[in-house]
Amino acid sequence: MAKILRINMADLTAKYEDVPEKYKYLGGRGLTSSIIYDEVDPTCHPLGPHNKVVFAPGILSGTNAPTSGRVSVGAKSPLTGTIKESNAGSAWPQRLARLGIKALIIEGQPKEPGKFWLIYINKDGVKFEPADEYVGKGLYEVYPKLFERFGKKVSIASIGVAGEYKMAMAGVCFEDREGRPSRYSGRGGLGAVLGSKGVKFIVVDDEGGPGVEIVNKELFEQGRKKLTEALRSHDVTKPKGGLNTYGTAILVNIINEAGGFPTRNFREGRFEGAAKISGEAIFENNKKRLGKELYNHACHPGCIIQCSNTYYDENGNEIVSCIEYETTWAVGANCGIDDLEAVAKLTWLCNDLGLDTIETGGTIAVAMEAGLLEFGDAEGAIRLLDEEIRKGTPLGRILGNGAAVTGKVFGVVRVPAVKGQNMPAYEPRAIKGIGVTYATSTMGADHTSGYTIAPEILGVGGKVDPFAIEKAELSRNFQVTTAFIDSTGHCLFIAFAILDIPSGFEGMVEECNGVLGTNWTTEDVTRIGMEILRKEREFNEKAGFTKADDRLPEFMKYEPLPPHNVVWDVPDEELDKVYAF
Numbered sequence: 356m357a358k359i360l361r362i363n364m365a366d367l368t369a370k371y372e373d374v375p376e377k378y379k380y381l382g383g384r385g386l387t388s389s390i391i392y393d394e395v396d397p398t399c400h401p402l403g404p405h406n407k408v409v410f411a412p413g414i415l416s417g418t419n420a421p422t423s424g425r426v427s428v429g430a431k432s433p434l435t436g437t438i439k440e441s442n443a444g445s446a447w448p449q450r451l452a453r454l455g456i457k458a459l460i461i462e463g464q465p466k467e468p469g470k471f472w473l474i475y476i477n478k479d480g481v482k483f484e485p486a487d488e489y490v491g492k493g494l495y496e497v498y499p500k501l502f503e504r505f506g507k508k509v510s511i512a513s514i515g516v517a518g519e520y521k522m523a524m525a526g527v528c529f530e531d532r533e534g535r536p537s538r539y540s541g542r543g544g545l546g547a548v549l550g551s552k553g554v555k556f557i558v559v560d561d562e563g564g565p566g567v568e569i570v571n572k573e574l575f576e577q578g579r580k581k582l583t584e585a586l587r588s589h590d591v592t593k594p595k596g597g598l599n600t601y602g603t604a605i606l607v608n609i610i611n612e613a614g615g616f617p618t619r620n621f622r623e624g625r626f627e628g629a630a631k632i633s634g635e636a637i638f639e640n641n642k643k644r645l646g647k648e649l650y651n652h653a654c655h656p657g658c659i660i661q662c663s664n665t666y667y668d669e670n671g672n673e674i675v676s677c678i679e680y681e682t683t684w685a686v687g688a689n690c691g692i693d694d695l696e697a698v699a700k701l702t703w704l705c706n707d708l709g710l711d712t713i714e715t716g717g718t719i720a721v722a723m724e725a726g727l728l729e730f731g732d733a734e735g736a737i738r739l740l741d742e743e744i745r746k747g748t749p750l751g752r753i754l755g756n757g758a759a760v761t762g763k764v765f766g767v768v769r770v771p772a773v774k775g776q777n778m779p780a781y782e783p784r785a786i787k788g789i790g791v792t793y794a795t796s797t798m799g800a801d802h803t804s805g806y807t808i809a810p811e812i813l814g815v816g817g818k819v820d821p822f823a824i825e826k827a828e829l830s831r832n833f834q835v836t837t838a839f840i841d842s843t844g845h846c847l848f849i850a851f852a853i854l855d856i857p858s859g860f861e862g863m864v865e866e867c868n869g870v871l872g873t874n875w876t877t878e879d880v881t882r883i884g885m886e887i888l889r890k891e892r893e894f895n896e897k898a899g900f901t902k903a904d905d906r907l908p909e910f911m912k913y914e915p916l917p918p919h920n921v922v923w924d925v926p927d928e929e930l931d932k933v934y935a936f
């Protein structure tokens with residue numbers, strides 16, 4: 356029987372608890388948000404002793420369901436003050452699930468401030484070791500040492516120096532299949548919360564673990580086949596399809612063409628240098644440099660979409676993996692930088708320091724807006740990360756707390772944030788539905804909470820006019836379905852296929868029924884998604900958030916965005932309809 360593992364950093368103790376009935380059918384985001392809702396005081400200080408960090412593999416993580424190695428990390432966010440779930444793909448949750456651990460709760464704080472620990476978990480239990488020798492170092496230096504010490508068959512969750520400094524844009528890092536520190540639960544500063552608990556690493560060794568129980572193997576297998584078939588046949592997710600060839604950065608040219616590619620801190624919606632930092636440019640440069648076409652790889656065992664790229668230099672040496680769409684936009688177009696080599700270097704630095712790339716790019720752009728650097732100054736941007744943030748200088752501490760704090764300190768009005776979190780790579784003035792999601796998401800400005808870009812721009816799951824302002828229902832439907840998918844352990848990118856191919860959607864539900872022994876129908880997806888959102892919303896209300904917080908920044912209402920010269924004109928009443936259920 357799976358257990359909940361509870362670790363208390365105040366006295367370095369660990370105990371295994373039976374899974375309460377109410378959590379039995381939950382996983383991933385459904386479980387992290389339920390535990391935070393039940394156990395964390397919404398008014399607590401995010402970096403204080405009463406916050407908790409919860410790690411939960413998805414319902415299917417650890418099985419051979421395709422593309423299902425996602426881990427949800429949950430806590431009260433120091434960036435937004437809201438509840439937060441941020442997920443990443445890695446073998447780490449697969450190993451945790453195979454050890455029979457349904458959720459890992461980290462609570463309490465060490466008595467000795469500034470002390471960091473390595474937690475080692477295997478089938479025999481939990482061990483704590485001081486992590487002093489690794490503190491202050493870059494993760495690219497540290498990960499190989501840890502794999503040398505613990506062997507290649509472990510997985511590592513960690514924080515970088517940004518988390519040690521408790522910066523609100525610090526993420527939680529997991530390794531990819533090559534052992535690189537490159538897969539992030541990036542958003543919301545969860546690395547800072549882990550840092551506040553003195554946790555530097557969580558090493559998981561699943562050798563000899565009991566594995567994941569599957570109640571109805573036949574049904575699970577039936578669902579797995581249906582979903583696999585859908586993923587292998589959809590143009591976006593199939594082998595050598597859009598994501599496998601160009602990665603998520605395939606979106607650069609598409610969103611730019613739509614005039615919704617935020618440029619130079621959301622001043623414009625189209626970037627003249629977009630093609631140079633696109634997925635196509637990554638693919639073509641690699642082809643030239645390696646003398647062959649290079650298709651992308653999986654971030655965890657069992658992902659059949661395989662969207663993660665690796666970028667190589669002129670001599671064929673690896674610079675970094677992976678340059679995501681959000682990253683090439685954040686440290687590229689949003690900072691006016693069109694140099695792919697600089698984008699790769701900035702991506703590497705974010706991975707090394709333990710930073711969320713979206714918030715980092717957004718913060719540099721606000722710093723540029725404030726006059727600290729010129730837009731387009733790649734060397735200056737590199738210096739801010741490598742000198743100021745790495746060393747934790749006073750300026751580095753300001754920047755490390757994100758775009759909203761940086762904007763406040765330097766008196767910047769054009770700060771594109773909601774609930775303290777910088778907007779991702781889609782301009783809400785030009786694509787209204789995603790703006791409705793940014794405004795109303797329980798997580799602050801977050802595209803993954805309700806990815807209306809699918810029908811508004813990509814024509815996936817229908818076709819909707821991006822400029823139409825009646826988007827409450829569309830955003831709600833996406834937010835609800837996403838809350839469910841984030842609970843399964845599947846990567847959200849399966850949505851491209853299952854929105855267009857109904858048997859794929861059925862397959863996902865059958866896989867869950869197979870593992871849990873439930874009888875969910877596709878309608879239950881809506882019910883379960885809504886229950887998760889209700890809890891998250893209630894947590895935020897108790898933390899002091901109201902409808903007035905579900906709004907976009909004022910400048911978007913009066914600054915027309917080129918090239919379409921549109922302003923944010925979705926009425927507040929439309930925003931308030933999203934959670935009127």
Ligand code: SF4
Pocket residue numbers: 422444652653654655658659660661662663846847848
């Ligand atoms: S589709 Fe991409 S991000 Fe999603 S699990 Fe696969 S490799 Fe990772």
